[in-house]
Amino acid sequence: MLDGPKLNNAENYVYNNFKQEVNNLFSLSVKADKVFSITQPLQRLFAITLIIVVIIYGGFRVSQGTLTTGTLISFMIFLLQLIGPINNVADFYNNYMNAKGSTEKIFSILNTKTEKNKLSNLDIHSVSKPFTLSLKNATFAYSETIILKNINMCFKSGENIAIVGATGSGKSTIINLITRLYPLKEGMLFLNQKDALEINLYDWRSLFGVVSQENTIFSGSILDNLIFGLNYKPSEEKIEKALKIANLYTEIKHLSKGVYTLIGERGMKLSGGQRQRLQIARAYLKDADFLILDEATSSLDSNTEKGIIDNLKTIMKDKTIISIAHRLSTIVDADRIYFIENKVIKDFGTHFDLLKRVPEYRKYIKEQIIKVEEDI
Ligand SMILES: Nc1ncnc2c1ncn2[C@@H]1O[C@H](COP(=O)(O)OP(=O)(O)O)[C@@H](O)[C@H]1O
Numbered sequence: 001m002l003d004g005p006k007l008n009n010a011e012n013y014v015y016n017n018f019k020q021e022v023n024n025l026f027s028l029s030v031k032a033d034k035v036f037s038i039t040q041p042l043q044r045l046f047a048i049t050l051i052i053v054v055i056i057y058g059g060f061r062v063s064q065g066t067l068t069t070g071t072l073i074s075f076m077i078f079l080l081q082l083i084g085p086i087n088n089v090a091d092f093y094n095n096y097m098n099a100k101g102s103t104e105k106i107f108s109i110l111n112t113k114t115e116k117n118k119l120s121n122l123d124i125h126s127v128s129k130p131f132t133l134s135l136k137n138a139t140f141a142y143s144e145t146i147i148l149k150n151i152n153m154c155f156k157s158g159e160n161i162a163i164v165g166a167t168g169s170g171k172s173t174i175i176n177l178i179t180r181l182y183p184l185k186e187g188m189l190f191l192n193q194k195d196a197l198e199i200n201l202y203d204w205r206s207l208f209g210v211v212s213q214e215n216t217i218f219s220g221s222i223l224d225n226l227i228f229g230l231n232y233k234p235s236e237e238k239i240e241k242a243l244k245i246a247n248l249y250t251e252i253k254h255l256s257k258g259v260y261t262l263i264g265e266r267g268m269k270l271s272g273g274q275r276q277r278l279q280i281a282r283a284y285l286k287d288a289d290f291l292i293l294d295e296a297t298s299s300l301d302s303n304t305e306k307g308i309i310d311n312l313k314t315i316m317k318d319k320t321i322i323s324i325a326h327r328l329s330t331i332v333d334a335d336r337i338y339f340i341e342n343k344v345i346k347d348f349g350t351h352f353d354l355l356k357r358v359p360e361y362r363k364y365i366k367e368q369i370i371k372v373e374e375d376i
Pocket residue numbers: 142147165166167168169170171172173174
């Protein structure tokens with residue numbers, strides 16, 4: 001986070017924004033203090049005036065003989081006891097206005113709509129394995145801007161599928177559609193013959209192990225990160241296996257505290273590649289039916305990437321692997337490649353089918369896919 005402004009030469013921009021916010025806060029506090037400096041003395045002045053009036057009037061009545069000194073003194077004592085609560089009522093108003101300002105912010109967060117779908121109540125066991133996930137004529141738009149149009153795709157159990165296309169073509173959006181993070185504008189999503197919207201979201205998400213472009217490592221130990229969100233406690237052997245698959249085992253073994261080493265803000269800093277490998281190990285442990293790798297290996301060198309992908313393919317034979325990658329070695333032996341261009345699926349097939357059939361695919365491979373020596 002802190003490197004963001006530095007890398008973008010944006011120190012001045014951030015500093016000026018911050019300065020302006022501090023100045024705003026300062027002038028608001030001065031304003032509040034000004035109001036306070038008038039209302040508080042007024043409140044006290046009112047109380048003192050009240051006491052003086054009572055003393056003068058009461059004294060006058062005593063001198064007239066229409067009031068006893070005892071009654072005046074009792075009246076004064078009651079009055080003094082009343083002044084405290086009256087002041088409290090005035091303070092209450094100040095505190096109330098203060099709290100109202102802060103709670104409005106909190107409520108705006110609390111009022112964020114929870115993900116809901118009226119139809120979603122079936123559990124995932126209402127669909128029997130093997131699973132086939134499919135998008136039928138799916139269209140997605142951000143407000144009015146169409147991002148993907150008439151998408152038809154299917155992911156069968158045990159298949160190894162790749163999605164390719166230029167940056168911004170909508171690959172990550174497809175992942176967000178099938179994991180139901182985004183709703184379809186048109187079309188449908190199915191698991192076997194069942195409409196996805198009928199299955200409750202919690203169960204639906206349990207279908208996917210996702211290693212996304214976003215960094216989902218948080219502060220805590222390596223182990224905390226590995227078992228984050230799992231619905232079972234993996235054995236030591238399973239954790240060891242996960243680390244081996246993700247090519248992390250030796251690195252972690254050399255740490256004095258092993259998997260208990262703290263990482264994140266106050267712990268050890270991980271490299272981009274280490275973060276990605278940790279997320280892969282976590283996704284493996286989730287043991288989900290669909291493993292999604294969205295540019296999950298972009299920070300790894302090609303040998304490490306190939307090693308990990310091969311490990312995953314061998315070990316997760318019965319699972320579906322969906323990969324979005326920019327390296328030829330990762331996509332070349334996919335069972336099916338979906339090539340996205342101009343919001344639609346231009347074509348799909350194996351790498352060699354597409355090379356033969358689709359000139360745009362040839363161009364894309366030539367210009368945008370990272371090739372390493374062993375790929376050529
Ligand atoms: N929150 C958003 N609001 C509007 N447009 C968005 C938003 N997120 C992504 N997009 C647009 O959607 C398109 C597809 O994005 P994305 O699926 O992330 O592409 P890819 O993963 O293929 O690089 C891009 O053109 C992007 O500009």
